Amino acid sequence: MSKIIFIVLFFLTTGTATVFAQAKTEGVLVAKDTLKSKDIDPLTPAKAAFFSAVLPGLGQAYNKKYWKIPLVYGALGTSIYFYVDNNKKYHQYRDAYKSRLEGYVTDDLAFLDNNRLIAGQKFYQRNRDLSALVTIAFYALNIIDANVDAALIQFNVDENLSVRPVLYPNDVTFKTNVGLTLNYSF
Template sequence: MNKIVPISLLFFLIGTVSLFAQAKNETVLVVKDTSKLQEIDPLTPAKAAFYSAILPGLGQAYNKKYWKIPLVYGAIGTSLYFYIDNNNKYRDYRNAYKRRLEGYNDDKYQFLDESRLVAGQKFYQRNRDLSALFVVAFYALNIIDANVDAALIQFNVSERLSMRPEVYPNDITFRPNVGLTFNYHF
């Protein structure tokens, strides 16, 4: 019993000396967060959509998705080409039909009768209108793509977030159950 008191007193003194030594040193450790979260700018999708509305493809350039710019111009340009081509053919058939009604038969569609000229007008008019609809649709799709892409750039996809499929046995029937686990590590 006599030996226990001095040994415990010795440990107490060593503990207080080391405590005072740490207090005098005053070394402060700062832990840095290595996975720093990006600041979210809520106006980024609106800016990208505005830029794409001004000039198609500019919103994709703003989002740094340069590979989409040729797709945008290819889609809009092809639709615009077919619009212009169908409009020119519609005018040709229309002018030929008007000249037929005036009594002239000197156009490049001499081999067609009047009913075929009217059918050609309707065909090219329908295709022209459909091409105009595609031009507007691809223009709108360009704006929507820039907006959605800018919103998804800010989406947090860090290593701390995970989703894993899991197959585990049922406690009663021992049949396999399928489930998903969502994990967030701090």
């Protein structure tokens, strides 16, 4: 009966520990956890991307990269500003050209001839469309940044795994050699 109790107590006390190192105490092997493993959540990058898609910058806040939020809003705000400004000027040139074709002369662009009004329309339409593409690109970049950053946060980067440059003298010529060392500690 005492053997059964001993076996049950042994499994209950060591069942939660992981076997990375073993220490001998009183003739019984007891497992010790020497490395603390960080749980990896595979849905974290998807959550960050979703949050950034719903509200730009929210994925960066979810990743605790608060310094990126002003960059996101600066890029999106600037590109939206240029879209609105170019759209306003495009409609101004288009309305002036249409009113000139109907026989009316507007005061604000009266000094331009018809060819200049057409060229102005094309210029501002092209810049408006380019600003819309840049806005969409910054929005997509915001989502991609949140997704990639959330995925990279989960990587194990500590002193046990490192690549460092090393300078060492050559034994024969005494010249300095350059190399890389890969350290992996268990």
